[in-house]
Amino acid sequence: MKSLIFPTRTAAILIPTLVFNPSKSLSSISNFISVRNPKFLPHIRHLRVSSSYSSPSTEENGHFQKTEGEIHVIVGPMFAGKTTTLLRRVKSESSNGRNVAVIKSSKDTRYGLDSIVTHDGEKLSCWPLEALSSFKERIGLEAYHKLEVIGIDEAQFFEDLYDFCIKAADHDGKTVIVAGLDGDYLRRSFGVLDIIPIADSITKLKARCELCGNPAFFTLRKTEETERELVAGADVYMPVCRKHYVSGQVVKQAARNVIETHNLQCGSLL
Numbered sequence: 001m002k003s004l005i006f007p008t009r010t011a012a013i014l015i016p017t018l019v020f021n022p023s024k025s026l027s028s029i030s031n032f033i034s035v036r037n038p039k040f041l042p043h044i045r046h047l048r049v050s051s052s053y054s055s056p057s058t059e060e061n062g063h064f065q066k067t068e069g070e071i072h073v074i075v076g077p078m079f080a081g082k083t084t085t086l087l088r089r090v091k092s093e094s095s096n097g098r099n100v101a102v103i104k105s106s107k108d109t110r111y112g113l114d115s116i117v118t119h120d121g122e123k124l125s126c127w128p129l130e131a132l133s134s135f136k137e138r139i140g141l142e143a144y145h146k147l148e149v150i151g152i153d154e155a156q157f158f159e160d161l162y163d164f165c166i167k168a169a170d171h172d173g174k175t176v177i178v179a180g181l182d183g184d185y186l187r188r189s190f191g192v193l194d195i196i197p198i199a200d201s202i203t204k205l206k207a208r209c210e211l212c213g214n215p216a217f218f219t220l221r222k223t224e225e226t227e228r229e230l231v232a233g234a235d236v237y238m239p240v241c242r243k244h245y246v247s248g249q250v251v252k253q254a255a256r257n258v259i260e261t262h263n264l265q266c267g268s269l270l
Ligand SMILES: Nc1ncnc2c1ncn2[C@@H]1O[C@H](COP(=O)(O)OP(=O)(O)O)[C@@H](O)[C@H]1O
Pocket: 018, 019, 020, 021, 022, 076, 077, 078, 079, 080, 081, 082, 083, 084, 085, 117, 118, 119, 120, 206, 207, 208, 209, 210, 239
């Protein structure tokens, strides 16, 4: 394994036995391109920047860079294995001798700040950032130039995801592997979809519906909070199939109606 560029020297890599195998959970949606087959994994191409390379900043000249970057996107509901897949791919790239760094949104404080952690407890050190635009400065220019692969977890929380990815891949020749939610709890687009037009591949993962065990493509919020961003785990969210997403919303609405009626009745008694 070559170098993984981490904020600390104590990078913990724990590889537990996975009960759920995300490699078996890819959607059959035909126009989604799967990258799980190793032969489709980005191959290693080290090229020196040619003299005709139009870098707008002189500080970047003279460094080794690939001329062509790549963007790979991993989406799906919560518990689908997005982080697991990202970790596996990042480790595989590192084993292939490429310089790798992993970033996650600092909004996700669920399992500590400086690691990305799967729901199974698999862990990898990372750079927790508020905005991707700060990455180059945080890691340092020299380290950034050496970097070949950038993994991004919880990508739905980064407002500058599109700008960062396009710069990293198109201009800086990096392979960017992005994992995040495609939809929020209302099944509305959650940011990661912005980068589909600039992606080389998209992998849509599915979880198992917690109510029936069928494939789950949606995330149901079990609580009444309505803000879009609400960092939480299984206490608040569960993956569900279409049928149970719809019935879950019906149940939530029915509960709201009961509470409203109750409040109205209490109000009229006063
Ligand atoms: N309902 C579920 N369906 C699938 N996996 C689940 C479910 N509940 C818990 N898990 C666990 O979550 C793991 C995936 O975790 P992770 O890679 O962190 O997912 P994601 O990043 O998509 O939220 C699975 O390997 C499995 O052990």
